[in-house]
Structures are given as C-alpha cells and as structure tokens.
Amino acid sequence: MFGQEIQQLIFLLSRFPGLGPRSGRRLALHLLKKKETTLLPLIHTLQRAAEAVKVCSECGNLDTSPVCSICTSTKRDSKVLCVVEEISDLWALERSGEYHGRYFVLGGKLSAISGVKPEDLKIPFLVNKIKTSGITEVVLALNPTLEGQTTLYYIRECLENLPLKITGLAHGVPMGGELDYLDDATLTTAMMRRQVV
C-alpha cells in the first residue's frame, strides 16, 4: 500500500512511547501533508538537537552544555540534592517550581529481573558526590513501586552513617483530585498520614 520510505517513517514513528501503528500512520500522514510547515522544520530541529544536546556530567539531566543550567546556577541551593529515577521526573518537579535545590538522575531503578544493578544507576558515584559536595539534605523522590522503594532503601543504607537529612516524598490525595476516583491504596495512605489542618 505504501512506498518503502513511508513504511519506514510509519514504523519509526509507531515505536515512539505512547504511539502505535495507527497513531504512527496518522502522524506520518500529517507530516507528509504539511511538508513545508511541519516536516522540514522538524527535521532541522531534530538535527540540531542531536548535535547540541548532551547529558550533564554532574546530574544526568539533558542540556546543551556539558554541565546543565541547574547544576551551574548560583541561585539554586547546592546543599540539597533531589534523587530521581528519570529525566522526566526531574522535569515534572521543575514544573512545580517548588524545589530549588539540585538533582541527580539515576537513569532507572534497581531491578534484578531487568538486570539493572547499583553500578548501572551510578549509585557509587552518587554516594561519593554526596560525601564530597557539602550536601546536607538528600530528597529521595523515587516512585512508590517495589523497585523504586528498593532503590530508595538501598541508597538510604549507603548513606546511613553520613551527617545528612534523608527525606522522601509524601504520599496522599492529589490536588484537584476527588476522593471517589482515588485507588484504595492511596486513600489508605492518605488517611494513615492525615494532618492537623
């Protein structure tokens, strides 16, 4: 039905996170129909991103300089370090505008089944960084999954004897959420950790 070039384009697009064959076809059609206004600028932007974007050597974030703008910023609190699993988690926390410290992106979570070991997550590098950087608080902002919590416990144990405050994110009812739509585990945790208002 399609030429090889179109088939290859659909195949590559359908492999993007959250997309499938149908959305891949729709996206390909959109790009090809709007060649001048969408496809060619996208090619140009992708090319520039591929050449310019680098992984920050300090925290694992993405930026155009070898050390990212968060790590070089003098306005950020260098004594507080937030450990996250993925860059998307870092971006999510940045969107909140509430956190003003620095980050460390693990790039995953401990998982024996998936073969992800402490070395793969640069945990020894993280521990060494914490020891030598004058950090006073480590926020372990890891997901409340088995692997996330195993990783949290692992890092906490590695930091056990250091003079640090180690914190984790609170669990409970999301802002704007309705109790009726929440899962039972979240509601139970929220009720158990209720606060005086």
Next chain:
Amino acid sequence: MPQTNGVVSLYLKDFRSYGELVLDTRAQIIVITGENGRGKTNLLEAVSLLSPSKGIRKAKTTDLPKFGSKSWGVSAGVLHSIHGDLQFGVGDLGEETPKKIIRMNGETLKTHQDIGKMITQLWLTPAMDRFVVDAPSGRREFIDHIGWTFNLEHATHISTYEHAMKERSKLLKDGVRDKIWLESLEKTIAQMGVAIVSWRETVLVLLKKIIAELLIPSGFPRFELNFEGDIETLIQNKSALEAEAFFQEKLGLSRELDAIKGGSSMGPHRSDLSFLFCPKNTPGYLCSTGEQKILILGLVLSSIKLLELKSQGVPLLLLDEVIAHLDPIYRRILFDQIKNLKVQTWMTGIDIKDFQDLRSHSIYFSP
C-alpha cells in the same frame, strides 16, 4: 417471588452457542437444565464474564463469538442494593485487535477491576471437583480472592510479595550477594508476607463465624477450616513486628539454600488451607468424593455470604453441575442453604426434576 439483588435480565448476542437470547431472571435462584451440549454452562459463563476475570472457563475473548461471528456481547440488567438499577455490557467489538470491553450504564469502564466493585462473584464448576486434594495454590488463591474483594490492599500485598520474591530469586540465582539489595527485598518480603498471612487469618475467622452461626444451625455437616504454615505458626506466638523481623532473619540465613532450590522454603506461598470433615473426624483429602464436594460447597457458601456482608458489590453464586456427586440428603441440605443465603444463585443440571425442591424460589430455563 421476593426481589433479590442480582441479575434481573440477560441478553446474549453471538455468544458461544447463542445467536440471540433474552432472559428475564428476576428470581433468587435461576435453574438451567438440559442435556449435555445444550449450552447450560455457556449461560453461566456469560454471567461470569460480568467480572474482572476471564470467567468460569478462563477463555480468551477470541474463543467466545458464535461460529461465523467476530464480535460477541453479553448485556445484563442488575439490581444493586445501593445504586439501584444498573446496566452492564461485556463484549468484543470484533476489531483488528481482540479486546474485551466492559461498560456500565453505557460508559466504558477505565479498568476491568471496576466491575468487581459492583458485582462480586463466586463459582463452583466440575473443574474444581478436586479442589480439596489438588495443589495448595488453588486453595490459597481462593481465600486470597475472598480477601481482596473487600480489602484491595491484600491484592497489592500479594503482588508486591511475589515481585520481591522474584527479584530476590533472580539475584540469588545470578550469584549476586549484594547485602543491602538483598536485605531491602527481604524486608519487603517479610512485611508483605506477615500482612498476607494476617489478612488470610482474618478472612478465615469471619468464614468460621458464618459457618458456625449460619450453616451448621441449618443442618450443614460440621467442618473445620485451618491455614497451616510457618508464618501462621509465627504470628500465633509473636507480634506482627517480631514476626516480620524473625521472617526477615530466616530469609537472610537461607540465601545459599534458596539459591540452590529456588524461591524460598518459608512464606505465605507455602501455606495451605486444610479441611476437616467433623462427622467422621476425617481430613478433607481422605474424604469421599461426595464429602469433598460438601466441604468445598461449605467453603463457597460461607464465602459468598461473607462477600454479601462485607463488599458493596452484588453477590452472585454460580454452581455448575454441583449436585452430580450428592445423595438426596446432601442435595436437600444444599438447597436449604441456598434458599437461606438470599444470594442470587445460578445452577445447572441435567434433569429439572432434581431441582423441584427449589421451585418456590426459582425460575427455570432450558436452552
């Protein structure tokens, strides 16, 4: 006939042996009779699909359309004690990718688990005849199913426990002896393991209460249920925190052995539900086929009553060919129990005459 919460109407479209079928099912007991191959179990299966599971046959959605059709559908009007009249639809639209869809009042449910909050089902089929003597996993899963129907945390505990156990086994198998990593997993295993066993014990206490207060006084043979296992013994003598610490320590000490044998020799995955048939003081696995059937019926009847009392869903009991191994005395006892339970019950059998004692509470259907 008194109005019972349950399925009040059933409509099948291109489902199994049925092209189209409309049934009025306003009764406490629905008896489906007929010769073999007439589609009795297909009807029970249709009702069983009004649940998050794959139904009584554990069939794939592609196995369910009538021959020659790609799509299938089961629609049911349900009377719910809190929400009133509800309309449920389950089916597959027959698109490129087979997919079971569940709708409530015309809206597609986000997760299949949501229907389990509205309708809670238990069933007994001929495939479960050896329940008392088969592998313990079936008996554990049964109690766990009851347990998480009114405590979803129990399901989370089980999945977390199993996941952590797999992670630990993989580390041990691969020769990884990272102390902190293993300790982290073993801590989770111990916490979840004790929570699982504690909740199973809670469920068992509730079941025993129903058996003692409802089943036995109305003539059901006396029987006992018990969970046996290392953790069960542990929590009898220690607090939950002490039991967790002890379990975690044991896991730490058995790493090398577990690396060789795989899994772990201790934990709720090793527990077993045992039966005792009191009239003969005989363990369940030594009972006759008929006595075993009575034991499992006792468990199922007490469980559906527990679900009726504890969950907010409409309870449905599906009994496929259950009277096959029962003599006239046990049949009468069973029928009395079903009438007393006041839970909508769907039953199948060959001969309508076998169900005459239920006529005051039943409607009959022959496919």
